[in-house]
Amino acid sequence: HQIARNNPLGRNTTAPLDLDPHYYGLSVLDMDTLFDTGMLQSRNPLPLHDIITNLERIYCGSVGAEFMHIVDTTTRCWIIKRLEEQSLRPLLPANIAGFDISDEKKIFTLKQLVAAEGIEMHLHSRFVGQKRFSLEGGESLIPILDDLIQGLGEKGAKEIVIGMAHR
Numbered sequence: 001h002q003i004a005r006n007n008p009l010g011r012n013t014t015a016p017l018d019l020d021p022h023y024y025g026l027s028v029l030d031m032d033t034l035f036d037t038g039m040l041q042s043r044n045p046l047p048l049h050d051i052i053t054n055l056e057r058i059y060c061g062s063v064g065a066e067f068m069h070i071v072d073t074t075t076r077c078w079i080i081k082r083l084e085e086q087s088l089r090p091l092l093p094a095n096i097a098g099f100d101i102s103d104e105k106k107i108f109t110l111k112q113l114v115a116a117e118g119i120e121m122h123l124h125s126r127f128v129g130q131k132r133f134s135l136e137g138g139e140s141l142i143p144i145l146d147d148l149i150q151g152l153g154e155k156g157a158k159e160i161v162i163g164m165a166h167r
Contacts, residue, residue, distance in 0.1 A: 002015065002016055002019065002064075003015045003016075003019060003060050004059065004060050004061060004062070004063065004064030004065075005060065005061060005062050006062055006063065006064050021048070021052065026048065030048050031047065031048050031049040032047050032048070032049065033047065033048055034046065034047055035047075035048055035051060037051060058083055058084055059083070065079070065083055067079045067080075109142075109143045109146075112142050112143065112146060113139055113142055113143070116135055116139060116142050117139070119135075120134065120135050120136070133164065
């Protein structure tokens with residue numbers, strides 16, 4: 001999780017020393033050496049370069065996982081297994097299901113979120129103390145709803161009904 005790509009501003013963080021193979025006395029010469037991974041990735045020994053590639057794909061992507069502080073070994077192993085099972089599935093091509101998001105779409109989504117936050121701030125300052133429903137904590141719904149509504153429109157939907165829970 002310490003070097004996962006989860007900073008929306010794209011800023012890189014410095015990797016801790018203990019995540020560098022050299023920290024453990026390993027070098028470029030060891031990259032083809034086979035290592036037993038135990039429950040990790042494969043029951044068979046793997047070359048070090050494959051182990052590193054798989055670990056980076058599992059733990060250094062756009063979702064970070066911090067779980068080594070969990071004392072219960074069964075729970076920790078369950079999390080590891082679930083995370084690493086994902087690595088055994090074939091990787092989706094980058095253009096399937098919206099995984100390849102254009103810069104234009106990212107900017108459009110950012111503008112939507114900024115506009116929604118602006119409305120929230122205005123309503124909060126304009127109607128101080130008034131009971132009202134807020135978007136607070138639900139901002140991630142904006143791009144989801146936009147994609148859903150646009151997609152339904154493209155499919156010919158004539159009406160969309162959205163219900164709201166009442167307190």
